[in-house]
Amino acid sequence: xxxxITEGIKVSVISRFKEDLSNIQxxxxxxxYHVTIExxxxxxxxxxxxxxxxxxxxxxxxxxxxxxxxxxxPIIEPGQSHRYVSGCNLNSEIGSISGLxxxxxxxDGKQFNxxxxxxxxxxxxKLN
Numbered sequence: 001x002x003x004x005i006t007e008g009i010k011v012s013v014i015s016r017f018k019e020d021l022s023n024i025q026x027x028x029x030x031x032x033y034h035v036t037i038e039x040x041x042x043x044x045x046x047x048x049x050x051x052x053x054x055x056x057x058x059x060x061x062x063x064x065x066x067x068x069x070x071x072x073x074p075i076i077e078p079g080q081s082h083r084y085v086s087g088c089n090l091n092s093e094i095g096s097i098s099g100l101x102x103x104x105x106x107x108d109g110k111q112f113n114x115x116x117x118x119x120x121x122x123x124x125x126k127l128n
Contacts, residue, residue: 004117008041009103013119018087027058029090031121033097035069037114038081046075047082048111049102058092075106093123 003012014034021030039045052064067073074082088097098118104111 002117002119004115005040006114007112008039009045009101009114010036010038010040011101011114011116012036012038013117015097015119015121017121017123019123027091029093029121029123030087031090031095032085032087033119033121034083034085035116036081036083037074037076037101039076039078042078044075044077044106045103046106047073047101048104050099050116051102052097052099052116054088054095054097056090056092056095058090058095069101088121090121093126095121097121 001012001014003010012035016032018030018032022028037047047068050066050069054062054064056062070084070086076082096118099116101114101116102111103114
């Protein structure tokens with residue numbers, strides 16, 4: 001698990017290789033990642049956008065931008081958290097994702113970036 005706290009917002013990520021959903025013979029590797037966003041601050045926030053940088057050792061770097069996460073723009077109260085699972089296909093056995101969430105403080109409309117720590121996407125057999 002990797003963890004990063006930015007302005008009182010804690011982002012934790014665990015990634016997993018999904019061999020059963022991958023097609024290794026065709027060079028298609030599927031990974032899932034489980035994200036927990038915890039609001040440790042004293043203000044309510046809304047996740048507006050995401051910006052991912054996806055590194056795949058078998059191809060070029062991809063950049064993904066979009067509204068919210070998995071089709072939602074969650075509002076997270078102080079002391080609460082939001083969890084979701086998403087996935088990423090790679091053309092190789094090793095990669096990583098890092099990025100940012102654009103958040104908004106609902107009390108005053110102030111927007112700020114929250115760092116998503118770099119997390120590795122590695123087939124377990126490559127670790128030996």
